[in-house]
Amino acid sequence: GAVVSQHPSRVICKSGTSVKIECRSLDFQATTMFWYRQFPKKSLMLMATSNEGSKATYEQGVEKDKFLINHASLTLSTLTVTSAHPEDSSFYICSASSASGSLGEQFFGPGTRLTVL
């Protein structure tokens, strides 16, 4: 199956700093990438949908100025958590799809665990 990587896998930062998380599709071109967050013992919640070369579409309740998403190429999307606070601590998972507008499978990255002190 297709491989999606995320970097870093784990990050600890101080409150008020910004953190960038990278999501890469290693062996296919991802027309669409998705960002999810998962709180402990909870389900995954979609944060935003990102199409290459266009602005991300954010889900209701997700602050676009706080969670900056860039999808500059068909293999890379980044999520930047700006001015992070302890309540932003979570597991962030990206997924990538090569079939825009279809019911194609999404391939998930291994996730990034963010802890904000």
Next chain:
Amino acid sequence: AQKITQTQPGMFVQEKEAVTLDCTYDTSDPSYGLFWYKQPSSGEMIFLIYQGSYDQQNATEGRYSLNFQKARKSANLVISASQLGDSAMYFCAMREIRGGADGLTFGKGTHLIIQP
């Protein structure tokens, strides 16, 4: 209203027994896809099986099969001959077409524990 409902927060099953994980969904779209993912304690999401809304036959992938009952809007996952390594969280998810590609909507998950 929840779009994906998983009514079993946790399940204990004896090794080698078959197990059924329940999932019901709610959508008004005629085109949708249903997915099951496994999430072990490491956190990675492992794709198990997919069922399209227009698929006539139930999906099967090795020990996994999906019992798709469209009229009842249910998509239960059946794991045959369970193994200790099957212990994990299992999420049912749905993807709808809403003017383009959209992310998955997940259920709350079922924590499956296989006992020796």
